[in-house]
Amino acid sequence: MALFTRKEPILGIDIGPSAVKLVELSRSGPRFRVEGFAIEPLGEGMVEDRNPADTDGVAEAIKRACRKAGTRVRRAAVAVPTSSVITRTVPMPADFKESDLETNITFEAAQYIPYPIEEVYLDFEAKGRSAASSDMQDVMLVATRKENVDTREAALNDAGLKPAIVDVEAYALENAFRLLMESLPKASGEGPTGLTQARESLTALVDVGASLTTLYVLQQDRVVFTREQRFGCDQLTVRIAETYGLSREQAEQAKRSGAAGADYPATILEPFKQMLAEQIGHALQFFFSSDLYVSGRYNIDTVVLSGGGAMIAGLDRVVADVLGITTVVANPFKNMGSAARVNGNALLRDAPLLTVACGLALRSFD
16 A cells, blocks of 8 residues: 555545545646535444444445535545554665665564554655765655555445545645645744745644544644644533533534523633643643753744634634634635635635645645
């Protein structure tokens, strides 16, 4: 399985714990255009431990998403969770060509991977001369258990799509972040503004999902630190259900509409936003104790919120107040055009949910 295989055109399909997100992009010159997008809910138990457990159910959701987006594209890119992937930089002789690397990578991988080699898919990418020795080159080794790939491929195949790319969520976010950088606010301190300043600073991209909040710290457009916190929007759904005696489905709808009850904003929503901001702060504390931060060379100038939690009204302001860091909501489509069939208001509303799917769709243009 080649994690870096490239085909085009492709759909970006993000199979999350609670929904399938789909994005189709086109490009004319340097400008991208949204041809279609869709978000299709998944039933409880269809995805377990971050992998499709009910591939038939996930496949049906993908089919519905394709119909909703109005797409005819049959190739698709999906991503495995970053936490399910082992990434290592392996030194290898500088004179090794691609065929030499391919021949030797399995042997080298056995030293770094805690699973039997026959249970994992491997891929690699030469990154250039090693800083440690001119006689060596750095090779990025990527490995994941086969089940992480096979379940996603099975869902795509059952939906009538061809798996073209299996990526890693962190790499998809890196792709999307290149677009997000164009709209980041001016970073604090001296120096250039806009894109140039953002490239010289560290940015925290926080993906707030149903059950997990994942922190990605990016240097320019490269992920240099990740951290998962077991806290997400499901906690808000459960609290609404328990407080107002609603089913999970009713509570989810009430959460989206904000019409749970007269006391909902003050007694449930605002405390949840405060708690979520504190959870993000806890995740950042692990970064602040890392060598990259302790060195004093870098600081985090901006927090970018993505995922379902980013759609909670006012969360960005609460996070900014708690952390003392400029906070914005992700919208990788801000500088894109869109096809006539695309609902612009819905795209703006759902943009934070579509960050990974957008990054996957961008693989068409690598």
